Amino acid sequence: MTTVRAAISQTTWTGDKASMLDKHEGFARDAAADGAQVMCFQELFYGPYFGITQDKKYYRYAEPADGPIVQRFRSVAKELGIVMVLPIYEEDQTGVYYNTAVLVDADGTVLGKYRKNHIPHVEKFWEKFYFRPGNLGYPVFDSAVGKVGMYICYDRHFPEGWREYGLNGAHIVFNPNATKPGLSNRLWEVEGPAAAVANGYFVLQPNRVGREDNEYGDEAVNFYGTSNVIDPRGNFVGERGSGEHEELLVRDLDMDMVQQMRDDWQFYRDRRPDTYREIALP
Secondary structure, eight states, rough: EEEEEEEEEEEOOOOHHHHHHHHHHHHHHHHHTTTTTTTEEEETTOOOOOOOOGGGGGGGGGOOOTTTHHHHHHHHHHHHTOOEEEEEEEEEETTTTEEEEEEEETSSSSSEEEEEEOOOETTTGGGGOOOOOOOOOOOOEEEETTEEEOOOOOGGOOOHHHHHHHHHTTTTEEOOOOOOOOOOHHHHHHHHHHHHHHTTSSEEEOEEEEEEEHHHHGGOOEEEEEEEEEOOSBBBBSOOOOOSEEEEEEEEEETTTHHHHHHHHHHTTTGGGGOOTTTTTO
């Protein structure tokens, strides 16, 4: 059996960027001490989830994908020998920003990045104020833990992207989130397992947890955590995370399950892309 030990974390906004960076470095160090080989943080991990407002001051949280934050965690990844998924606010050029996940290999090499393709703009998710839609497609990267893809929060409502990752060869897809109660509760329970089953890979979903009222006061939302790891048969690997408290989840992934699921269920063989005429139309 080929096993990958994976970690995801959930927390709330501490009130300042420096302590958030320290906290997440601590998560990575704790995960590595527990034998984790790969670590993924929540969406926009080093700041508040600023999408609940439309305020230009949060543009200052953006930095290049090779900027100080990624450089810091490249060093941590290399020191610990751990693959890292870093969900950042990327400044591509002046005034051009993306919601991005950067993948760093266990030797500190930046393997590449994914830019969130589907950008919501609804009550307290005013993301079009902050982000352009992604323009890098659905890349899969060969890492020290295997073939990895990244999909971010609202993306998960779109099965087309999940399928793209499967077709591109992914064995693990990380889906960092900032998800709150409301219409999404039931979707949070079913979308990850459905994507894992339909495509025959592992899905790992860290989510923020708790109220960021230290930033937004009465406007703050209550992120419901319950971060989770899902195997290719749609089952949760271990318990889901707390719905109220900060937590580090470390889980063993039996990577042999990927091929086993794809052998048992020939979804790729039996696809009929020639009949899906409406999907690719604008």
